[in-house]
Amino acid sequence: MSHKWPLVALVAALPVLALTPSVATAHPDRPGDVSVVLTNLDNETFLARQPALSWQVTPAGTVAPSDSQTITVDTTRQYQQITGFGASFTDSSAWLVGTKLDPKQRDAVMRDLFGSQGIGLSFLRQPMGASDFAVNGSYSYDDMPAGQTDPSLAHFSIDHDRAYILPLLRQARQINPRLTIMATPWSPPGWMKTSDSMVTGSLRTDAYQPLADYFTKFLQAYAAAGVPVQYVTPQNEPLYEPATYPGMFLPAAQEDDLVKNYLGPDLRAHHVNTGILAYDHNWDVVSYPETMYADPAAVGYVTGTAWHCYAGDATAQSVSHNDYPGEPAWQTECSGGTWEGDDHAGFAGALGLVINSTRNWAKGVIRWNLALDQNNGPTNDGCDTCRGVVTVAPDASGRWTYTKTVDYWGIGQVSKYVHPGARRVASNSFGAGDLQDVAFANPDGSTALVVFNSGTASRTFRVGWGDKSFGYTLPAGAAATFTWTGRQHGRPDPAAIGSVDIPLDGPGGSHPLVNVDSGMLAFQSQVRVGGQWLGYTLPTGATLTPPTSQRALSRDGWSVSASASSPDDPAGNAIDGDPATRWSTGHGMTPGDWFQLDLGAPRTFDKLVLDTSGSSGDFVRQYQVLVSDDGVTWSDPIATGPGATVTQILTPPVTARFVRVVNQANSGSWWSIHELNVFAPGPTTTAAAGSGSGVQRKTATLPDGTQLLVVYNPGHAVASFPVAWGATTYTYRLPAGAAAIFSTR
Known part of the structure; x- marks a missing residue:
């Protein structure tokens, strides 16, 4: 269950800001100065140049004034290269800009969007056919009458796009030659699907090759029309099947099959060099793209991951990056809309998206519609509360x-000053409700720092860079972009940044990097062993196996209960032996939801398995496990961690009668369990064959004292190595290209 708006009452439509004078380009007034560009909605200041600041010499170890915070920037620590920032010329957006505005207005808005005197957008995501924003209903590039098919694609044509979409894309490329374009289908042609419609349905088993051919023809046709496409994703939001607008349910295993056996080989055979990005959906299902990274037959065809923002947290991008550190990420859709609240909340949404996505490895960030009208449309039976980057509408005289x-202002605070090819660099941030920031080193040698005050009061802070610093006061809800040139002298204490970098040596001379801070420990699976928490990550495809065989406990005498249950999905369904039935909460996951098992008597166990395969997106997002002898007095948590489609919770042997699993995170998806099993340790077994001789091991210490061990497999086959939990030694099997992070605290 996925939505582009929270399941709460939506507020009234957001008023649109009036046109303002052309925005300023940030250039230092003289060498050594810091240029400042400010947006403050309270006094109608939009990307406005402010007086330049001067650096002050700040010797290493100098303490900031007590009335200020310090943002430390370290340009010697560099991360992902930036593709760009932008939105989408949906059919509705292109129709408004291309047919409703006169040529003078059209040229003006295109310069404001893509030009250097505007906000310099450089990354577009184009729907392949209709999305939930289309003017005349659903369409594909090979529509057929109901009941008819076209497996040879004899009727394929992109003529629909020639009227107003392609001309605008060509104009955008002319204004900004560094523009990157990706493309995504909301649905293949209906005849390729089980529904024989672009609305609902899944991919027919005989349509995998025709769909691959459809992609190839589209990419060739767009290139011939002067619009080369650099990336595609196989399916928009593949775990959501809309009931009213184009979409298709495509589970991870099917996308993996499509990519490795059809789409990837087809593009390669036709010498189409467009990269394939996996997934293109929300932050809360990390296992989906990693299914392809763990598959040796698929990973060679996958360029990276596309993420959406509507469920989960941006930290998931860092989790997945650290699982497979050689695989890049892009944030490819996150609409603004009236559900966010007033102008200030919408501006905060845009700034928060760009800052948090890029701080978590996104190479590019895309909002959603470039243009919508005064009614948030035209829509195609989809979102009617989404907001465009610009609004195209008739004025009082009827002129469009x-x-x-x-x-526009939120994205522009970054896109105008961070250029394609820039590298994100290290900086500390104070998080939601406080100062949030991200910093970049541009290809021209300049540095850009974007700071947003997401608090409710002004913040006075200092910015430290090597042996220099400056001070600034930023009003509540305002954003400032600071730019400067020069070379950093001196390096700060790593504790000032709060994270550690672990460099690795990858295949082909690559140098992937793992980055960890204390906040990411919550995304590890952790077990309590004696007085310590031992944490570990488990990338998709990896396994951690105890030295004993495991036997499933008999369910005789069991009973179950839950904090809430859907009337159609009672708790007992989780232990009825039928994987087709399930227990579910009946509402979107909220912290505190729990599922409880009474084993009937104290039993010893060392593994719980929560299988949600029948509802692959409905697994527990973040869990804690507690045990009890009487069902009244509960232990401290004995295990914590992130969920997965099949959540396997390992613990040292524990004896208890009652077991409670508690959800710790929000999600629009219901929490479901199709089958719950509990395993007890059996006889000692022989460890599975494998070699860990090729793995790399690196250690690091977080500023809070947590000890880290990173094990990376740069080879081409699964590697095995031992992991000790107290007196018990487990076997860890790590896929090629993956990294495992172990922590002790």
Whole structure:
């Protein structure tokens, strides 16, 4: 269950900001100065140049004034290379800009969006056919009458796009030659699907090759029309099947099959060099793209992961990056809308998206519609509360014109000053409700620091860079971009940044990097062993196996209960032996939801398995496990960690009668369990064959004292190595290209 708006009452439509003078380009007034560009909605200041600041010499170890915070920037620590920032010329957006604005207005808005005197957007995500924003209903590039098919694609044509979509894309490329374009289908042609419709359905077993051919023809046709496409994703939001607009359910195993056996080989055979990005859905199902990274037959065809923002947290991008550190990420859709609240909340949404996505390894960030009208449309039976980057609507005299929304100013605070090819660099951030920031080193040698005050009061802070610093006061809800040139002298204490970098040596001369801070420990699986928490990550495809065989406990005498249950999915379904039935909460996951098992008598166990395969997106997002002898007095947590489609919770042997699993995170998806099993240790077994001789081992210490061990497999086959938990030694099997992070605290 996935939505582009929270399941709460939506507020009234957001008023649109009026046109303002052209925005300023940030250039230091003289060498050594710091340029400042400010947006503050409270006094209608939009990307406005402020007086330049001067650096002050700050010797190493100098303490910031007590009334300020310090943002430390370290340009010697560099991360992902930036593709760009932007939105989407959906059919609705392109129709508004391309047919409703007169040529003068159209050229003006295109310069404001893509030009260097505007906000310099450089990354577009184009729907392949209709999305939930289309003017005349659903369409594909090979529509057929109901009941008819076209497996040879004899009727394929992109003529629909020639009227107003392709001309705008060509104009955007002319204005900004560094523009990157990706493309995504909301649905293949209906005849390729079980529903024989672009609405609902899944991919027919005989349509995998026709769909691959469909992608190839589209990419060739767009290139011939002057619009080369650099990336595609196989399916928009593949775990969500909309009931009213184009979509398709495509589980991870099917996308893996499509990519490795059809789409990847087809593009390669036709010498189409477009990269394939996996997934293109929300942050809360990390296992989906990793299914392809763990598959040796698929990983060679996958360029990276595309993420959406509507469920989960941006930290998931860092989790997945550290699992497979050679695989890049892009944030490819996150709409602004009236559900966010007023102008200030919408501006905060745009800034928060760009800052948090890039701080978590996103190479690019895409909002959603470039343009919508005064009614948040035209829509195609989809979102009617989404907001465009600009609004195109008739004025009081009936003349169509455009105005810039808070998304324009929010994205522009970054896109105008962070250029394609820039590298994100290290900086500390104070998080939601406080100062949030991200920093970049541009290809021209300049540094850009974006700071957003997401608190409710002004913040006075200092920015430290090597042996220099400056001070600034930023009003509540305002954002500032600081730019400067020069070379950093001196390096700060790593504790000032709060994270550690673990460099690795990858295949082909690559140098992947794992980055960890204390906040990411919550995304590890952790077990309590004696007085310590031992944490570990388990990338998709990896296994951690105890030295004993395991036997499933008999369910005789068991009973179960839950904090809430759907009337159709009672708790007992989780232990009825039928994987087709399930228990579910009946509501979107909220912290504190729990599922409880009474074993009937004290039993010894060392593994719980929560199988959600029948509802692959409905697994527990973040769990704690507690045990009890009487069902009244509960232990401290004995295990914590992130869930997965099949959540395997390992513990040292523990004896208890009652077991409670508690959800710790929010999600729009219901929490479901199709089958719950508990395992007891059996006789000692022989460890599975494998060699860990090729793995790399690196250690590090977080500023809070947590000890880290990173094990990376740069080879081409699964590697095995031992892991000790107290007196028990487990066997860890790590896929090629994956990294495991172990922590002790």
